[in-house]
Amino acid sequence: NLILTQPHSVSGSPGKTVTISCTRSGDNIASKYVQWYQQRPGSAPTTVIYEHDGRPSGVPDRFSGSIDSSSNSAFLTISGLKTEDEADYYCQSYDGNNHGIFGGGTKLTVL
Amino acid sequence: QVQLVESGGGLVKPGGSLRLSCAASGFTFSDYYMTWIRQPPGKGLEWVSYISDGSDYTNYRDSVRGRFSISRDNAKNSLYLQMNSLRDEDTAVYFCARAGRFPASPLAYWGQGTLVTVSS
Numbered sequence: 001n002l003i004l005t006q007p008h009s010v011s012g013s014p015g016k017t018v019t020i021s022c023t024r025s026g027d028n029i030a031s032k033y034v035q036w037y038q039q040r041p042g043s044a045p046t047t048v049i050y051e052h053d054g055r056p057s058g059v060p061d062r063f064s065g066s067i068d069s070s071s072n073s074a075f076l077t078i079s080g081l082k083t084e085d086e087a088d089y090y091c092q093s094y095d096g097n098n099h100g101i102f103g104g105g106t107k108l109t110v111l
Numbered sequence: 112q113v114q115l116v117e118s119g120g121g122l123v124k125p126g127g128s129l130r131l132s133c134a135a136s137g138f139t140f141s142d143y144y145m146t147w148i149r150q151p152p153g154k155g156l157e158w159v160s161y162i163s164d165g166s167d168y169t170n171y172r173d174s175v176r177g178r179f180s181i182s183r184d185n186a187k188n189s190l191y192l193q194m195n196s197l198r199d200e201d202t203a204v205y206f207c208a209r210a211g212r213f214p215a216s217p218l219a220y221w222g223q224g225t226l227v228t229v230s231s
Binding site (some may be wrong): 005032033035037039041044045047048050054056089090092096097098099100101102104105 | 155219220223224
């Protein structure tokens with residue numbers, strides 16, 4: 001069974017850079033695209049990264065995505081942290097049968 | 112702009128049924144796969160089901176297969192989720208989302224969600 005594992009929480013100071021990992025177990029990280037969604041409290045999720053490293057229009061270039069085959073992981077990096085970035089972040093992908101799966105979510109605190 | 116508005120949530124007893132709807136606007140609905148995702152209170156996101164643009168293909172998470180049925184009416188720009196034999200663990204906010212034009216595509220736009228509570 002495919003599992004996406006994220007850290008429960010990360011934190012950073014305004015202006016700094018944080019990276020959230022999403023480790024894929026069950027198959028190769030490159031086998032299916034990874035997306036990242038931001039969810040602020042009480043709101044619906046929005047897409048910040050699609051297809052590993054694509055950035056939707058309107059998402060600041062402070063947000064970037066990448067994958068690393070050696071660790072079988074995807075990464076969301078947020079640079080120049082702002083208080084408005086404080087939210088839950090979820091990675092998402094699909095298994096070989098095209099069933100969607102989400103990571104458990106990471107709470108980002110901007111100190 | 113793309114809008115997705117869910118409706119139909121509410122309180123239902125275990126074993127009961129509920130039908131969720133999602134009204135879409137701002138894009139050519141019949142061109143895209145559509146997906147349902149849920150979020151139990153205080154917990155993370157769970158993918159539930161998707162349906163292809165022409166309703167040819169559907170897919171479900173294991174825990175709802177045989178109990179839930181996804182459908183769409185492209186003439187009405189609407190997506191549905193028929194939920195039968197509901198269980199306590201189905202309690203969640205249910206979101207509809209627009210995917211891409213192929214399976215396993217990103218969930219580009221999300222609705223605001225509708226709350227389903229299964230309780231006696």
